[in-house]
Structures are given as structure tokens and as C-alpha cells.
Amino acid sequence: MRFFLGIKLGGLQQKIFNLMLIFIIALIGVYVTVSVALQNDLSKIVQNTSEKQQESIAAVSERTMKTAVTASMTKTTALQAYIADDLFSDVRTDVLTLRSFANELFVHADAFTAHAYYPPDKANDGVPSVQMQHEAGVDPSESEALGLVANMSEIMLSMFENSRQLSSCFVATPDGCILFADDRAGAYIAEDGSVYDFEVRSRPWYKQAAEAGELIFTGVESDAFTDIAGIVCAAPVYKDGQLAAVVGADIFLSAISDYVKTTANYGGFVCVINENGQVLFSPNTEGTFKPELSAVAPDLRKSENAALGQFITESLNGATDVQTITVDGAEYYLTGSPMPTVGWAVVSAIDKSVTDQPTAQMLKSYGDINKNALTSYQNGAKRATRIVIIATVLILLLAITGALFVASRIVRPIEYMTKRINALSGNDSVFEMEKIYKTNDEIEVLAESFAALSGKTREYIGQITEITAEKERIGTELALATRIQADMLPNIYPAFPERTEFDVYASMDPAKEVGGDFYDFFLIDDDHLCMIMADVSGKGVPAALFMMASKIILSNNAMTGKSPAEILTDTNAAICSNNREQMFVTVWLGILEISTGKLTAANAGHEYPVIMQAGGKFGLLKDKHGFVIGGMEGVKYKEYEVQLQPGSKLFLYTDGVPEATNAENEFFGTERMLDALNESVNAPPEEMLRNMRRAVDDFVKEAEQFDDLTMLGLEYKGGAQ
């Protein structure tokens, strides 16, 4: 048997080990599968939930943001538009006041004298003052209206001083002169001290006002001297249907411009669009909402960005809702509100990415948190997996060790038992219950059974030994009994060396042990030879004892001189008187009267005697039979006489001779017996018996001899010679 890891391959130990291993591996498999599946599910759930939450947050946040932005922007824009428009409304009122004043002057021209006017004086720079300028080639002194309108000097100065928005007030005459009220006289004087020409009638405000015949606002224009962007509000003054003057006010839009610039914070800004869809003010220095001079500024209403064009158009006509429009590649919340006075619009813009920034920020933070959570979860999961793997390996190792332990624990008693049983070879060894078998299971039962069996076996061996010893003893005693029995029979030959009248020879060969056959011959007196051939029923010691008794009773009776019939009758009576075992003996008893050769005999159930008369052949003497001795009480035996001649022979035997059996289960029979005798009729008794013995042996060959072989031969040689 091969071994692996100390386990007998194919043994019970390995089977138990395998079973446990399979069970454990299956268990671990289920455990790992469930763990991995759960972990995957959990990962998915975490990820899905995170995504959903992010989407949800984004949606809610954007919606909230938009609502907030909308509310705030719409209101703010409207307010801004209102405030801005208010500025222009004030200026308008101022210009209308100037016009009204000019009208009065022209209507009541006769009532006014010419007012003094002065060219710009550098000393007046920074101080509110009124100065006159004129077109090149125009002589102010020839102007008819200049002196008249110069009467407006105080009112213009007052107006300028009282309004922060106005950079100047002026009144121009159609002959190319103009009076300014402002605080920048220096700006009109060149370095050489000469005064700059002022092309009055070429100015847009002049042309537009003359053309329109009513109050106008110009577009954003560079100031003729300061180059500061500004707007001019101008109104024509008529006398008798003829243009008499143009009054106006110059607004530096620095206030609006500054304000607009401050709005450029946090991705949002405010810009002002004029009636032509052009950007007037904007903090932007580039892109679509960059402010440019009217001459070059594009009309946003006709922008290639249709949504923007639509929005600008709507904004100029009325307040718009907040719209999300992509401008210059960025998304903006846009809302517009009109400025009714000038027909412009204020547009508020907020970069959507900025408003979205908190959402994005939040989402990012949330995402980061989620990502961190997921990462730490995944790390945890990885760690858990690692722990599971390590735990699995540990459990497996533990299980293998455990299985080995359990298997060997289960198997060790069996192996030990096998060893012990194999060692049980000698008679002394006995299988005993030991501590190792106390397993409280089948092994213990098995061991107990073995122990019991061993105990019994030992007991049996003891008994058998005893019996064998007893048998041995009995055998020895039987052998001794056989010797005694044989010694009891006459066995010294020649038996009667001094007697020449007869020759007698007898032999007994017990079949196995002491038998029940016996013969006897003895002289009752000098003239009477008693011969007995007997066969006790059964074998062994009982038969031997019975034979002894029979022999003694028979010879005792014979010695008293009784006749054969009397001897048998009395012997039967004696034996029957105490024969509970129903034993019996067949007896042929004959008494030869030596002197005469007269043989008197009686037969108690014994074989026929064989007699050869002198010169004749051996033949059965079918004598008169009585019942066996010991069989029944009160049997009377009869005797008969046979006259022997000298040379006559007598052959007595027990049933062992004719009933000797060969391998073919055939009896030797009386025929073969007689044949054997007749083969050598002259043989003396001893040779006669030897011949018979040989004949029987030849017949029986290897077959076992069942019965005793007891024979007696007598040769009668004649009376006393």
C-alpha cells in the first residue's frame, strides 16, 4: 500500500480525509462565491447610487440656480435700465429747458441786448465757464445770433454746475459759432495759445438735430476734444420756421461706463445696447460685447448668432426673460430691459459656467467624496477579499490538518487493532480491550466483540487443550487397558507345550483401540479343553469392561465343570442381573474331551464355527443358536456334540473376519474365509491364522479395518498317544 502525507492511499483514512476536504472546499466555494457576488452587487449599488445622486444634485442645483439667477437678474436688469434711463431723462429735461430758453430769446430778440462772450481762456481751465468757439473761416463778430444766445451763458453755466452727468452745455448758431459751458477751457487751446477750430455744422448732433427738427440723442461719440466717449443730446431752435440755433448737452458717459465696468465680476457683466443694436458700454475688451464707436460697431440684432440677434431685438422692445444663449463659445444667462428715453437696452449677462460653478463644485466635491468613499470601499473590499483569501487558505490548512487529525484519530484504533490481531499468533496472546478503542463508536463495539471473541477463543483453546490432555490421558489409559486386555488373554505359545494331543493358537488385533472381542482357552481338567470365542456389542472401554466381566464369569462357570449350555445359561443369568446398559456378548463355547475328540459346544448368537474333519475341507458348522448373552433373562441354551477325528481342525472367529471390508465396500465374507482356509488345509493353527490374516489384508488393502480381527485355531491330533 502506498502512503502520502502519512495517509494510506485508498485507506479509510484517505476516504474520510477526502470526504472532509470535499465538504470544506464546497463550503469555501459557496462562501467565496457569495462574498464576491455580494461585494460586486454592493460596488454596483454604491456606484449607481452615486451616479444617480450626482445627476439629481446637478438637476436640482441647476434648477435652483437658474431660478435664483432669473429672479435676481430680471429684477436687477430692470432696475439698472430704469436708473440709466433716468439719467438720460434728466439730460433731456435740461436740453428741453435750454431750447425753451433759446426760443424765448429768439421770440423776444428785441428785448435782449447782445451779451458778451469770450474765447476759451487757459486760466479758466478746471473752472466752470462759458467760452466761444467757431468754425474755421467764420468771423464771430459778424454772427447775428451769437450775441443774442450769449444771454444763455448764466443759465448754461448754472445747468452745468448743477448736474454731475453733464460734461458740457452748449448753444450753436447756424453761422458756425458755439458757446460752451464747461470746466475744461484748457482743452480748447492749442500749445501755441491759439484756439482750436470747432466745425459746428459738421458735428453729428448738429446734423441730426437739424435733420430731425426735434430733440435727439446721438450715438456714442468721441468727444471732439477729450476723446472721451460721450453722448450728445441736442434740440433745434427755430425762428420763423428757420433754424435759429441748436442747443444741447454733452454727457460724458463715464458714470455709466464706470458702473458697467464694475459689473465685470464673477463672470457676469452688464452692457448697454443702443437703438441700433450696437454695444455702447461693456466692461468687455474683446468678443461680441466689446464696446466700439458707432461708426464701426456691428448691429447685434443682425448677428450671425440668431438667438443673440433675436434676444437683442426683444430686449430693445421690452423686458425679456432670462435666456440661455451661447456667445463666443460660452453659455450665458442673458436678460435685457429697455431704456425708453433713449430707446436703448440694458443687457445683463452671467456666465453660466460661473453660476454652474457651485453646482459643479458641489458635484465635484460630492463626486470626490463618493470617489473617495468608493475607493475606500473598494480598498476595503480588496482588503476583505485578501482577508477572505488568507482566511480561506488558513481554513483550508486548518481543515487539512483537522481532517488528517480526525482521519488518523478514527483510523488509528483500527490500525492498532489490526496490528494487535495480527500479533495474536501464540496461544498466550489474547486480544484485550484497551484505552485506544474507547471511541464510543462502532470501533469500540468492534473491539469489544473482538475482545469477547478472543476471550472465548482462549477459553475454547483452554478447553480443547484440557480435552486433548484428557483424551491423551484416556488414550494412554486405553492403550494400557488394551495391553491389560491382551495380557488377560492366553498369548504364550506354544500354549500347552507338554500336550501333544492338540495344538491351539489364537490372536486378537483390535481395530483401533481396546475392543470387545475376546477369545479364551484353558484346560478345565487334564482331559477337557475349554475354548471360547466371544464378541461384545460395541467398542471401547465399556465393551472392554463388559468383556472382562464376561470372560471372568464364563471361565469361572466353565471351571466348575458345567456343560457348555449350563455355562452360557448361568453366565447369561449373571450378566442380565446387572446390565442396565443393554450390553450383550455373543459367545461360542466348546469343551473338547481330549481323550475322545468329542467336542461339546453351545452358541449364544455367535458366528458359525468352521470345522475341517480329517481329510476333508473347512466348512461352516451351522450349529444351533441361542440368543446373545446379556440380551434377555432366562434364556436356555442348548448344546451339541461334534466328534473330532485326529487331524480335524476347528477355526473360530468373530465377525471382524467375514465383515472385513475393502475399498469397494465389499465384505470379505465366509466364502473367501473358507477359501483361504482350504488353500492350505495342512497348515498348523498358527500358520492357519497367519494365512487368514494375510488373506484379509490382501482383500482389505488400504481400507480401514472397522472391527477387531480375532481368531482361534485348533488342530486335534488324537487321544493320548
Place this chain on the structure above:
Amino acid sequence: MLNIEKNKDNDALVVSLEGRLDTTTAPKFEDELKNSLDGITALTIDIKKLEYISSAGLRVFLSAQKRMNAQGEMKVTHVSEAIMDIFEVTGFSDILTIE
């Protein structure tokens, strides 16, 4: 070897013997008979297939005959010539009822 076959009909028993009735087998036959004879009033021993009977066998026949003398009757049937010779030689033919 001896085969013993018994057929009981109320108080009548037929015992059939087959084989050899000798020193070895006689005790078995004796035991069988001893245990079967209670209340039997008619015992028949059929020895049709009996090949041999030794003096030990005769002893059992004698015991049986004696017991049956006390409680009923016994007979021996289908006696072969060889066995009849033995019965005659031993005088058993005088005490047994042979049919």
C-alpha cells in the same frame, strides 16, 4: 454413514434406515429412537436399505425391542438375506418380530 427417516402417524412410528449401522452410527440411531418413542405403541423399523449391522447396532435393536415390549409392539420389515443371516446367527430372529 447412516440415514434415519422417521414417519409418525399418531402413536405409530416408522423408522427407515439406510446405510451402515455400526459402532460409529449406532449411538445416533439410539438417540433418535430414545427421543421418539414416547407414546409410541407401534414401532416399525424398515431396514430395506440397511447394508450392514454390527453388534453395536444389534444392541440398539435389543434396547428398542425391550422398550416396545413394555409399551406396545415392534416389528422389523424388509430384512435382507445378509442381515437375516446375522439375526439368525445372533439369535435376534427369535426375539424380533420380522416381517
